[in-house]
Amino acid sequence: MRFYFIGGLGSNENHMSEFAHCFPYPITYLDPYKVKLESAKDLVDWFEAHADSNENTCIIAHSLGGDLARYLASRIPQMTHLVLLDGGYLNMNQILPLEQEIEETLAYLKQQVFPSLEEAVASELGDAENPSPTTIKAIQSSYRWNSDLHHYELDLDPEAVLSLLRLRRELRSFQVPLIDIKALFIGPKYEDEPDWRAQALETLDPSIKKLLLKDLGHDFYTAVPKLVSKEISNWIGICS
Structure with a gap:
């Protein structure tokens, strides 16, 4: 299998x-x-x-x-x-309207920007104690450097994400x-x-x-x- x-x-x-x-x-x-x-x-x-x-x-x-x-x-x-x-x-559809989900998702994507990868990791971990190296690596891999805006942002294409939410x-x-x-x-x-x-x-x-x-x-x-x-x-x- x-x-x-x-x-x-x-x-x-x-x-x-x-x-x-x-x-x-x-x-x-x-x-x-x-x-x-x-x-x-x-x-x-x-x-x-x-x-x-x-x-x-x-x-x-x-x-x-x-x-x-x-x-x-x-x-x-x-x-x-x-x-x-x-x-x-x-x-x-019983939890929230699609328009609200899209609006909240876009707001979240715009919010998750950081000047350094260390700050991105710290934000994701919150109060978690002794995170494993794998957890830290997973968070680091979730972000990409935007050379135009000079910050780290989630490595997601907003259009692809919104398309999946609709689908x-x-x-x-x-x-x-x-x-x-x-x-x-x-x-x-x-x-x-x-x-x-x-x-x-x-x-x-x-x-x-x-x-x-x-x-x-x-x-x-x-x-x-x-x-x-x-x-x-x-x-x-x-x-x-």
Whole structure:
């Protein structure tokens, strides 16, 4: 079986490196945030251009990547397994209007500018203690130097990002039926769940095995990569 990983918005290959090191199978990182995907066909064509179509396939995907992966699962014949890491289950239209999401995203991209890479890293880490070298490298890799404006900025193309936000709404992946696909959902379990998230988890497709982890945040696969790897590996062994 071939394994692929699609991260969330703003992530890069370094974010999954510790998980990939723990995972017992070779896994290929795919980055949909460097290309402009404007339609469902663009998404399928992009995946097929990077994936081996001759073997059974499992996609492990985080956050927005989960929305893309769940749609791909319904369109790629060789897809047999799907792992959603806190993604692929939300109806964004019930959370906030697209116009507001676009406005807030653009504001965030404009805000994340720093005179030095050290300041960019410090801002991302916040109060985190003893960050791993991998975490620091992942943050550093998320930024690029803008020689015209003389600052570091997020290494994202705003137009490509906005295109993906629009596409997610069009795909409506949370409704996509997973026929003949073995699927696992792993997400954090918060003490005070927002109503919209609690409802989405309650109505998650019953064919998807659900696992909620306590005392973790949205990026839990970077915080506890060994645990996430173990849970996925055990699930694959049981359902294969």
